[in-house]
Amino acid sequence: xxxxxxxxxxxxxxxxxxxxxxxxxxxxxxxxxxxxxxxxxxxxxxxxxxxxxxxxxxxxxxxxxxxxxxxxxxxxxxxxxxxxxxxxxxxxxxxxxxxxxxxxxxxxxxxxxxxxxxxxxxxxxxxxxxxxxxxxxxxxxxxxxxxxxxxxxxxxxxxxxxxxxxxxxxxxxxxxxxxxxxxxxxxx
Amino acid sequence: xxxxxxxxxxxxxxxxxxxxxxxxxxxxxxxxxxxxxxxxxxxxxxxxxxxxxxxxxxxxxxxxxxxxxxxxxxxxxxxxxxxxxxxxxxxxxxxxxxxxxxxxxxxxxxxxxxxxxxxxxxxxxxxxxxxxxxxxxxxxxxxxxxxxxxxxxxxxxxxxxxxxxxxxxxxxxxxxxxxxxxx
Numbered sequence: 001x002x003x004x005x006x007x008x009x010x011x012x013x014x015x016x017x018x019x020x021x022x023x024x025x026x027x028x029x030x031x032x033x034x035x036x037x038x039x040x041x042x043x044x045x046x047x048x049x050x051x052x053x054x055x056x057x058x059x060x061x062x063x064x065x066x067x068x069x070x071x072x073x074x075x076x077x078x079x080x081x082x083x084x085x086x087x088x089x090x091x092x093x094x095x096x097x098x099x100x101x102x103x104x105x106x107x108x109x110x111x112x113x114x115x116x117x118x119x120x121x122x123x124x125x126x127x128x129x130x131x132x133x134x135x136x137x138x139x140x141x142x143x144x145x146x147x148x149x150x151x152x153x154x155x156x157x158x159x160x161x162x163x164x165x166x167x168x169x170x171x172x173x174x175x176x177x178x179x180x181x182x183x184x185x186x187x188x
Numbered sequence: 189x190x191x192x193x194x195x196x197x198x199x200x201x202x203x204x205x206x207x208x209x210x211x212x213x214x215x216x217x218x219x220x221x222x223x224x225x226x227x228x229x230x231x232x233x234x235x236x237x238x239x240x241x242x243x244x245x246x247x248x249x250x251x252x253x254x255x256x257x258x259x260x261x262x263x264x265x266x267x268x269x270x271x272x273x274x275x276x277x278x279x280x281x282x283x284x285x286x287x288x289x290x291x292x293x294x295x296x297x298x299x300x301x302x303x304x305x306x307x308x309x310x311x312x313x314x315x316x317x318x319x320x321x322x323x324x325x326x327x328x329x330x331x332x333x334x335x336x337x338x339x340x341x342x343x344x345x346x347x348x349x350x351x352x353x354x355x356x357x358x359x360x361x362x363x364x365x366x367x368x369x370x371x
Contacts, residue, residue, distance in 0.1 A: 012195070168348055
């Protein structure tokens, strides 16, 4: 099945190679203009964030007013993209804070995503557009958290080992002294 | 936003992306490679140096352990893999790849299909993840070292208890002989 590309302006059909590349991509993306208004997104994005009617996005959704990005203090960073920067961040997405009009969506509402923001230049060479690519990395993120936690626990355990090593040394010396004392008492 | 502007931006997406984009025809012969891909692999003769490369006919894939994955990709399966390439300049015999330093890349490969489900193109999205992979490897090595310490911790605990018991026995023995254990 050919995936769709959703745009605020009707694109000529059929889509050209680059249009197909975005439409059929496994990665979710949308594009916004310099005011932050989204004018294009692909099927993977629709599926990831649960967009119902595309018109809930066009003219209504603005990346600079996104409640999740705002609550996590990301907006100033995202705006740097219009100065030519590429920004990558991990965000906890709680879709209960958003309403994209999905119907009967049973997908998890909270997940971790890696967001890559980068600029596109217009025909004059000015940074005018922002591409956001979003990847669900919940599994990878939780593994990383678990890895870090285990590393931390093992580090603490290692400190215990050093303390025990010292205690073993003390006990060995104590045992030797007591053995010598006992041998004297036994007249050996 | 007009349709013409949108079409232009869609084209510019591949051209200006901060990751490598590589598109082939239905046989796997490259017909598009963006600037980032050229930079990543130091491919000369920009912008056409990466064109004509046969993705599925690369003899170096065997050494990289990519043969079965390449076959899956050729059959239209979506592939997402991280690959260590020790000598990028050995890729694709006859290609002009200048990069000699090892690189670790994440490759996402997917097929573009016609409405009749025929594969018409393959897209490879390639990101340089060398630093991330190095960091993860360091973490794994650290984890391994710590795990060894963790295992030996149990043995030390047993030894500690044995010594404590031994000391208690000796002190008791000394006291039973009417003496006070040395401090």
